[in-house]
Amino acid sequence: xxxxxxxxxxxxxxxxxxxxxxxxxxxxxxxxxxxxxxxxxxxxxxxxxxxxxxxxxxxxxxxxxxxxxxxxxxxxxxxxxxxxxxxxxxxxxxxxxxxxxxxxxxxxxxxxxxxxxxxxxxxxxxxxxxxxxxxxxxxxxxxxxxxxxxxxxxxxxxxxxxxxxxxxxxxxxxxxxxxxxxxxxxxxxxxxxxxxxxxxxxxxxxxxxxxxxxxxxxxxxxxxxxxxxxxxxxxxxxxxxxxxxxxxxxxxxxxxxxxxxxxxxxxxxxxxxxxxxxxxxxxxxxxxxxxxxxxxxxxxxxxxxxxxxxxxxxxxxxxxxxxxxxxxxxxxxxxxxxxxxxxxxxxxxxxxxxxxxxxxxxxxxxxxxxxxxxxxxxxxxxxxxxxxxxxxxxxxxxxxxxxxxxxxxxxxxxxxxxxxxxxxxxxxxxxxxxxxxxxxxxxxxxxxxxxxxxxxxxxxxxxxxx
Ligand SMILES: *Cc1c(COP(=O)(O)O)cnc(C)c1O
Numbered sequence: 001x002x003x004x005x006x007x008x009x010x011x012x013x014x015x016x017x018x019x020x021x022x023x024x025x026x027x028x029x030x031x032x033x034x035x036x037x038x039x040x041x042x043x044x045x046x047x048x049x050x051x052x053x054x055x056x057x058x059x060x061x062x063x064x065x066x067x068x069x070x071x072x073x074x075x076x077x078x079x080x081x082x083x084x085x086x087x088x089x090x091x092x093x094x095x096x097x098x099x100x101x102x103x104x105x106x107x108x109x110x111x112x113x114x115x116x117x118x119x120x121x122x123x124x125x126x127x128x129x130x131x132x133x134x135x136x137x138x139x140x141x142x143x144x145x146x147x148x149x150x151x152x153x154x155x156x157x158x159x160x161x162x163x164x165x166x167x168x169x170x171x172x173x174x175x176x177x178x179x180x181x182x183x184x185x186x187x188x189x190x191x192x193x194x195x196x197x198x199x200x201x202x203x204x205x206x207x208x209x210x211x212x213x214x215x216x217x218x219x220x221x222x223x224x225x226x227x228x229x230x231x232x233x234x235x236x237x238x239x240x241x242x243x244x245x246x247x248x249x250x251x252x253x254x255x256x257x258x259x260x261x262x263x264x265x266x267x268x269x270x271x272x273x274x275x276x277x278x279x280x281x282x283x284x285x286x287x288x289x290x291x292x293x294x295x296x297x298x299x300x301x302x303x304x305x306x307x308x309x310x311x312x313x314x315x316x317x318x319x320x321x322x323x324x325x326x327x328x329x330x331x332x333x334x335x336x337x338x339x340x341x342x343x344x345x346x347x348x349x350x351x352x353x354x355x356x357x358x359x360x361x362x363x364x365x366x367x368x369x370x371x372x373x374x375x376x377x378x379x380x381x382x383x384x385x386x387x388x389x390x391x392x393x394x395x396x397x398x399x400x401x402x403x404x405x406x407x408x409x410x411x412x413x414x415x416x417x418x419x420x421x422x423x424x425x426x427x428x429x430x431x432x433x434x435x436x437x438x439x440x441x442x443x444x445x446x447x448x449x450x451x452x453x454x455x456x457x458x459x460x461x462x463x464x465x466x
Contacts, residue, residue, distance in 0.1 A: 001064040003030040004322040007084045007335065008328015015066040016126045019119070019225045020134065022218030023205070028328065028336075030224045031318050035268035036061030043244040043270060046235065051088035052076040054239075055232045057271075062228050067125070076124065078379075079117040084105060084433055089114065091240050092409075094379040097401060098394055100387070100409045101237045101250075107410035108176050109434070110307070111259065112147035114233065115226035119156075120151030122225055123217075127157035131462040135214040136160040136339065137204055139197035140167055143307050143411065146176035148219040153182035160219075161186045161458050163197040166446065172415055172430070172437065179440035186461055192449035195300075200451050210455060215465045221258030222314050230262035231269070238271055241404050246249035247274035251394035253279045254286055254385040255308040255315040255316035259408065260358075264319060267357060276404045278360040279393035281305045281368065281385075286313055290360040293351040296343030304368060304385040304419035307411070320346070322352030361393035368392065382413040382420055382428050 007028030010396045013021060018030040018164065025408055046054055055076040056069065063072055080088045085105040087295040092100045097398060118346025127134055134157060136196075138148060145162045152158045156361040162177060166189035178187050179286065190197045204210050221227065238248045250273065252260040267273035281303045289295040297311040321331050323345055338344040346354070371388035374395070375381045399405065413420045413428040421427040447453045 001036070002033045003064055003252045004033050004328070006317050007332040009332070013226070015063050015225075018198060019223065020126060020215075020217060020227070023222055026332070027412065028332070029222055029314070029318055032062060032224075033427065035165060035265065035307070037268070037271040040244045043235075043239070049240045051232070051236060052080045054236055055229070056233050057081065057090050058232045059228055071125075075118065075121045079121055080101045082117055083113075084267060084431065089236055091237050092381065094375065094381065094391075097140050097404055098391070098450060099241070099404060099406045100381065100383070100391075101233060101239070101406050104409060104410045104412040104415075106147070107433070108143070108146040108416045110143040110147060111230075111408065111410040112143050113150070115221075115229040116147040116151040116219065118153055118229045119219065119223065119225050121159070123152065123158050124155045130398070130466075132157065132215060132466050133464040134158050134217045134456065136217045136219055137163075137201050138219050139163045139194065139201045140169070140177075141165070141194040141306055141309070142173045143415075144220060146173060149177050149185050149187075149200055151219075153180050159184045159186070159462050161188060161462070163188045163190050163201060163230040163454065165194045165197055166191055168194065168417075172417075174444075175437050175442065176434070178442040178444040179437065181441065181443055185446040186457075187349045188454065188457065189444050190281060190366065190449050190454070191447070196449050197221050200449075200454050203451055204455060204458070207455065210459065213464050214462050220314075221256050225326075227258055227262045227265065227315070227318075230259055231265045234263050234273070235271055237406050238266075238273070240431075241406070243272055244270070245324035247272045247403055249273070249275040249277065249394075249397070249399055249403050249405045250300060251277040251390040251397070251405055252278050253408060253410050255283075255310040256311065257313040257319070259410070261315045261318055264322075264357065268322075271458060273357065275397070275399055276358050277390075277397055277405075278358055279390040279395045280360065280362045281308050281389050282362060282364050283309050283311060285311055286363040287360040287362045289346065290354055290358050293346040294343070295338065296345060304365065304416065305389055308386055308389065319354065320350050323350045325349065347366070359397065361396055363389040363392040369419065369423035371395070376424040376426065382424065382426060383409060384411040384413045384416045386410045386416075396441060
């Protein structure tokens, strides 16, 4: 399988190249040249497979010749063997039509583990072949940092530098990062906000003094391999509920549009998806874009669902590319307009294409806690504030009653204990597998919020390219 950039001018890459590249050199994102498609009989034959086997089967067409089918299966067994539930992503029934897809049984309690556990293994596999070294630099306001650190800790040929805004992540989130003591993991607590940390990371990707010496890689969802791994749980849950003979709808708590784009990919591959509901909090750029065609960034408001506090959703570009006839030059011009004005209008083709499959809804603070309370009082389930946005949108949807709606449960409620306790009076316990988190030793370097301090730190601790 070949990967092309959404902006049309970067060279096509194979799966290995796209996995290691992150962003394309023309500023676009890599997507497969075409969507592989399964027949109904092929999908039906996947029913009942163990998760790791299903994962290998769904991902095989994307991986192409870069891994043998046997090696791919070994990697999926290793990645998903670390999950605490044997089903990996179990479905829980809430009432006659609503289901929760629990994506938080990985090591750091959020859905990002599903993709990052595999990505860590792919990095090690591909780098080991060529003896290259990768330097991952990222900024986190919470879940990505801990999931990425857990995925690469102790792996060969990779060093990770994760910046977080000092004092502005929760105790659980900080400790999930700083208690990982592997020598290839560097936590940097930066004076300032998440945006300050993120700006320093972006500057480093464009700093030729750094990129000349180090191969700097990305672990956020601009990386295609992450989205590919997320396609699998759409298949797993739909098969459980009767696909391919029955259509299923999904409600997806959305920030950067990565998770819900994986649902779109699943539908392009032949899974009968009745609807994808894009659920946002009050940071609702996607809700406005999908309901009115106007994609315009406002300012970020802090909410109880911080992993969705986002104004610009990088992966939306992948959908616009696909719906706009895959015209890289036209999309590059459209995105340049957005970058200049912080606003753009979707074309008719993009708008009509999106409304054929997607709908959207936003949840404010009261609606989020209302959904947490509803799940607790009616179904005895504690859900986190991100999942609550999804459930709010699912319950409000106007879909035919015969279509089951699966809400993606993106984080464990114990990761966001305060808002859950405020809504229900019930404080979720940390799962046993991370129960000693508050007894573990922490390691973290405090840095001033200036770029040269961060660049100096990375340069003196990273391993040059080759
Ligand atoms: C990252 C995250 C999201 C948003 O996912 P996207 O792929 O960025 O849309 C939702 N919920 C939780 C808990 C997350 O960590």
